[in-house]
Amino acid sequence: MKPQPIQFSTPSDEREELARADIYGLLAQLFVAAPDADFHAQLRVAPTEAPTPGGLLEPAWGELVAAARRVPPDAVAAEYDALFQGVGRPEVFLYGSFHLAGALNDRPLVELREDLRALGLERADGISETEDHIASLCEVMRFLIAGDDPEICNLEQQRRFFRIHLQTWIEGLCAAIDAHPRADFYRAVAGFTGAFIGVETQGFDLIE
Template sequence: MNQPLRLSTTDDSDELARAEVYGLLAQLFYAPPSHELYEQLQVAPTVAPVAGAFLESSWTDVVGASRRLGREQAAAEYDALFLGIGKPEVFLYGSHHLAGALNEKPLVALRDTLAELGLERAETVTETEDHIAYLCEAMRFLIAGDDVAVSNLATQRRFFDTHLRAWAGAMCEQIAAHPAADFYRTVALFAQAFFAVESQAFDMLDA
């Protein structure tokens, strides 16, 4: 069984590791990996950035894929899967997975939550807030932010349960199963494992 993350800890390194994983996923899902990010992946240690057997195996696969494939191949794969002309092969938006269409009620609910948290989309961000990258970045903020009234476990769990838990894993499965996915298959499986560990850890808060 995968080990849950230790959400209650006196060691800030565990929380920092969680925040960094969310930040990495936000970068990888928002755009093709930059040269700098891809070079960092290629030399990254294969020990999982956070505890959990599922994470160590899937993280090793991400690093291995980055060493096996050129950055241009990973970038072309991103374009083929998530951009394309017209309808993308895989949608990265919560509204699509939850409501079957973009800009639906899940996005409205998310915007209400973000307003309550004092968060808003930067002008430079072109995607709507229910994009998986935006949600991962929001979780990173809720873990690593300085305002304890906002960045705390209770808020993290509510946000994750309301806006990520119901669809993020299924989206990852869809990516991993796509025949055009190679590098992003490993990214999706790592993300799926990470979200599963997060779910288990949040569930254990009441145990």
């Protein structure tokens, strides 16, 4: 069944907007590193009702919680390393530039940095990952939804950033994870990510 779009409207429905921001924050945590013991334990006991109003993501969320209950933390950490770390070239790249241009640190990263500067954002000191890492992009979306400055944190900025820097390659990332023979917990993460991005895509379609 095709997911129904989240209705982006006015800031009056703050609960829905905060739920969107929370999901982007969750995805950032899941992709920046394997869940530590505390985070993994929270996932294991999480309710399986959809984390957004209306039950739109309930099946994919249930799969993710089930994967956390099935796969122990050490196995999740080993899976993360096998898929996204590795020695030399990772099995699956988490960087938009690679998926869009076939190489790291390519033109998409340059364009992303220009857009981030226009938003008044820059990479924090001590962060080794480039700005086109999926976790970083999810954090930007979280900021654009939940931030306090209406000149920057508004639906139009969300829509533009999403269209250019996430929608263009996230489906390919999810497909690559799903197809990898070592993926188990992260196959569920990819499924939830893809479902959420599909809902976001339809929601942004409604405001154009």
